[in-house]
Amino acid sequence: MIFHSKNIKSKNNEAETKFITYFEDSKLEDLNLSLDNELLSKIKFTLDSEGFKCKNGELQNINLFRNESPKNIILIGIGKKEDFNLDKLRKNIAKAVKEAASLKSKSIDINIGNLVSLMNLDEITRTISESAVMAEYKFDKYKSDKKAKILEQFTIIYNLEDELESIDKGINEGIILGQANLLARELVNEPANILSPIELAQQAKKAGDESGFEVEIFDEASIKALNMQAFLEVAKASANPPRLIVMRYNGNPIKKDEIVGLVGKGLTYDTGGLSIKTTAGMVTMKSDMGGAAAVIGAMTAITKLKAKVNVVAVVASCENMISGNSYRPGDIIGSMGGKTIEVLNTDAEGRLTLVDAVNYIIEKEHATKVVDIATLTGAVISALGTTTTGVVSNNDFFYSRLEQASKICDEKVWRLPAFDEYKELIKSDVADLKNIGGPKAGTITAGLFIGEFVGENPWLHLDIAGTSWSEKDSGYESKGATGEGARLLYHLIKQLEK
Template sequence: MEVRLTNRAAAPARLITCYEGEQPCTGDLPRLITQLIREMAEGEAFSPKFGTTLVLTPGQKEAPRHIVLMGLGKAEEFSAEKARKLAGRAFKEAKKLKAVGLDIDSAPLNGKIDSLELGRALAEGAMLASYKFDKYITGRKDNPVEAVYILGEGDALSQGINEGLALAEATNLARILTDEPANIMTPAHLAREAEEAGAKYGFEVQVRDEAGIRALGMEAFLAVARASDNPPRLIVMRHMGDPDSKEILALVGKGLTYDSGGLSLKPRQSMDGMKGDMAGAAAVIGAMSAIAELMIKANVVGVVAACENMPSGKAFKVNDIVGSMAGKSIEVLNTDAEGRLTLADAVYYAVAGEKATRVLDIATLTGAAVVTFGKITTAVLANDDAFYAKLQEASELAGERIWRLPHDDESKDLIKSDLADVRNTSKDGAGTITAGLFVGDFVQDKPWLHLDIAGTSWLTGEGDYNPKGATGVGVRTMFHLARELNK
């Protein structure tokens, strides 16, 4: 499907919008159609509250044959996120109508938000809503909507649409990687996908095998990986878009392509969905793709420690004490708290090996994050207020909600070990906080952000522009963060 800017309405379906207390903006529609829309908008079947939808089929042969009337709510409350949701909902209505094209008039939306931001949000909403992972279904039906046309003009709107398409494509790439079953998406396969993305979008990719990982001294990472027949891979991606700067942002994604829990074996119902335990890694690959494609003036390195956590005679065990690339010892008290071990080596490598000056890690790390925030908000820990402020700006631009959790010494006491430098589980609650603090213990005091996407990476039902399954959360936020840091 394509999304493009045009000044000529000719699609069989047209989105007409209406703010509370105002008449619907019908543009160049014929007088009789305009009258019908206004009558319906004033009737009991429609409310101008945001998201309320009414579909009209006037019966005319010429375009538009279908009118999708949608409420926008209060004009002063319109936002980029509402534009994103609007485009997603409109696409879904056009798909139900089996319309080959959909026109979205930007005129009533322009001026409420910046034109560039509007174009980006509309393109994102439409393209993100069009995603469906159905490659293994025989007889699957193709999307009937071939194009979404944004009616309007101007360089800013055009630039926004182009950016939105790139960001949606990168987000959909992350969704595909996460939705793939674990018998396909092994660590080696994920590495190949990263290499293909690098070749397509223009960033450097280096992959280390098990011997290369061992040479780096990544003992914590290898402890998790050693029970699986699918060997681990360390994936490093580089976009050096500002060679005159010494600032390097590291994006580190958790890459557990399957997590059985290891010897602390998960119950069957908890294993369902564990193919998605590499959603952080997928988001980093997606973000690197968008950063490179849009040629962001920033130095960004992506790091993924990809492996499986499986039970076998070679598996690491509860009460083991394992080393790490940082030289710190780790007491293992739960083999199902494995992601933080792989991240410990990955974030340390990002600083020691790639000279990162700032570090962000993103991971499906704790069930506690799901309990606290559900599927809507990503939990964040940060050791630097200015860095977190930039993340807030980026998340608002992306329409991805975040919430900062405490970063305090009292919580650090909960992961102190009597036998090693640190333990991999909390002594007493605060699961999301202590898991993040464990990872933060390996960033060598660099400005650091930790995003726990255990809840937000996966949906059990469809959203306005998010599908059932992988959401690709984090891709757009990380893209905007990389750009905002260099402004």
């Protein structure tokens, strides 16, 4: 879809479908829609009827029954002005885009005149464009009867002569963020027989080549030379060899010693190992690299939008499979950081790969702040459902920046406690640590296990096990992968510019 901005005075390229956002207390004459009297009377009739109340999420299609454009007007109810926020706009635009697609519209326009007093122009246009990009997505590449996309053009109409720069800035940012989210979704949705660790590394390289960040890929021999023992223990049962993926972006050479490290869990398939999952539990385990997909997607946006922060992203990618070479419950294994680990459950494998990746990003890439993001625990779904990402952190300021980023993109986060008493649960009688803390506080102990390897560096652990996957289409999210984390990490990096 191609996006444009256009002054309301322009009469060129009339769209087939018009979107009109409408508050409960709006007056038609105040919207400055630049429509002829016939169209205005049809809108007024619809607004005066009992069927459309302008409630948030309510859509009303007005079919004009004519060949010339516009052919349809879609009224988008967004509730009361005092309750308005960007995510309501994001969800309602997505709903309207899907409705326009069902009407086989090739072009859409929206007049943002009644929104500009409520939010910054670049926020509004970013939100509209990213929503339109995300709403179009459907993972159908392996279906023989997939339908071609119909929507070709989306135009944002404005009536402010001197604000074109802000409008176009927002549109550009929204498109790039939407595409970053879709890249993450596409990677997660790929089946494990297609997306092996080697292929994930190649996809990261492709994203780097297209976006402008550096990518270095370490093979198995190089990983062994780095002494990444915990990572290799998880990887060794698979016929598909592991890969360590390192992505680098230098956005602030003046502060070259300040580096944000992003670490994404990259299990391209997880059987649970010898602590095997059920068949039903394995069906969606192609999604166990949702953290890796998020950091790859985020790196594309960070680079294209030229964030003024130095960022390194690392993915330790492998499969957790079963063979005569599998690591076992009861094994004591090493780690790059030198700590020994008692393995009590081979299905708690992601944290083993993450601790080596975290140690690498601090020791070798000199990251001064670290974020790890992972589909790590079922416990987070029990605690927070599929709406909210659980967070463990050792730094109040760093978490506050994440919280602010969350409010911008509405990828919800909630900080969990990290008291020292929880750390007692991961102490082992026979090694430095054990890889599970027992049946209680599973999300917290998993996060704190990783935290044992970050030292004094400010650190955030994001558990997206619940938020990275959706069982149904909803708003701008599609069934399957949600791409959670790609936009959130970008906005976190932007917060750190300040």
